[in-house]
Amino acid sequence: MILTVTLNTALDLTYGVAALVPHSSHRVTDLSERPGGKGINVARVVTALGHDSVVTGFAGGATGSVLRELLAALPPGTATLTDALVPVAGDTRRTLAVADRATGDTTQFNEPGPHITAAEWTAFLRSYEELLTGADAVALCGSLPPGIHVGAYAELIRPARAAGVPVLLDTSGEPLRRGIAARPDLIKPNADELAQLTGSRDPLRATRDARRRGAHAVIASLGPDGMLAVTPDGSWQASPPAPVKGNPTGAGDSAVAGLLSGLVEGLSWPDRLRRAVALSTATVLAPTAGDFDRAAYEELLPRVAIEEHAPAA
């Protein structure tokens, strides 16, 4: 089972409008709601790849109830996605994407999320440590809701490592900086997150620097250029066969799902990277944000180019 943690889950709304005109009134022409938050996206993809998954984190209020109903209503597959979210008193946040149907552009509004109390955090920790006993790998994903201390991810990495469960951390800013110090097995920053962490915009230099800060392996996602992996076993660059156009929402979460499922299956680093790049490219190509196009994935997988880098000096 792959465990994913989303401390700041969300109900992702999309409003389609004919054209976004600030300071005017808009009729919403189409509307969709889906369970969101990075760890939940990761779980959907690993489940689609045939791995049972468990999602945890927090859910509360009316929006939390809708989120959990939508999770329960996901179409059944060969693998199961289990809801182990911890109830909280506050209201789960919404995120809203306003999609301008004229230009295809999206304008995003993110609610901050509920305030988590000390008692709710303690209840979560107890549940999390229990879930770890059945987990083959764990992904810690996304931003921290109000009330959670900035070193929270370090507090979640330590018991995972003590239990021998490989842990991937996918967050940014200070929570990433503090989390790395607890030595996660994997981090998957994008170029901006890497630059913010290390001060360098040179991908290879920044990735190596991030490893020195404590991450065992660093997989930098470089958007259309694919991924750069610096690991204890070597360094690789993985590139999609050709640039694609589409909606990048969720592409990073699909990459995390590819890396974790490949790890659990004992794949080599090059094969994990192939999967991660093919999945994230197939997510950009999918008509619905955050889903992946399975046919495109199967077609892309053997065509991802892998180049090995010389070891660091």
Add this chain to the structure above:
Amino acid sequence: MILTVTLNTALDLTYGVAALVPHSSHRVTDLSERPGGKGINVARVVTALGHDSVVTGFAGGATGSVLRELLAALPPGTATLTDALVPVAGDTRRTLAVADRATGDTTQFNEPGPHITAAEWTAFLRSYEELLTGADAVALCGSLPPGIHVGAYAELIRPARAAGVPVLLDTSGEPLRRGIAARPDLIKPNADELAQLTGSRDPLRATRDARRRGAHAVIASLGPDGMLAVTPDGSWQASPPAPVKGNPTGAGDSAVAGLLSGLVEGLSWPDRLRRAVALSTATVLAPTAGDFDRAAYEELLPRVAIEEHAPAA
């Protein structure tokens, strides 16, 4: 008791953002949720004026539940606001106002509302006719949700008139045109709605034309210029003492509340108009959209200017 009908109720969300920048991502800095839809706003104001009110219309799904919880949680006053909304299978709509805290401007997004089935409409009609037996006046307010036929308001006006309950219609477009033919006691169009109905932008001519189409009295709201009333008993222009700056959201609903409460209290037309203009001006002045500033209302009431017009030629 004053009955208000809101066929397309809404949960009104407001997102405060530092500055609205299309095609970028925004952190929502402050968030409010309130029960919405024109008839619900009217009921809040008539209740604040000391009249018991009953709200009906439709509510459904998770958003409908939140709406009903917020209605139940309104602070108690001397008068009661009773929820008689009819449950439906579809989801009550949200309306979202994105408030740009830098400029003070608002960008509005309105969901279309749930599809109402024939059986739900029939259930509503049954409940509505029962509620009419206890009503001193009824306000029919706002847009029609999907599935409701465009002549719906005429269908609601007839039993009210048969029961001798004065009926005010506050809607626009084709539902207004069709509704007027059923001879409501009062309509309260704004200048745009009047022009759309009659083809004339001359307020007095358009108001008289609207009366000829079937409304017994027409109270045209002219924004900062106050209100123009053409009634069987005479014609009046009511003007606020001075122009005010603020948020006009809900000002029209407060005017409806002023007109209906004045009617139920047996006030003269000039006194009803004074109340309607003072309430709507005090709504523009209130810090929260849709509320009215009671101190401003009391202060404005004796200062509204009333001018009687000569009868139509």
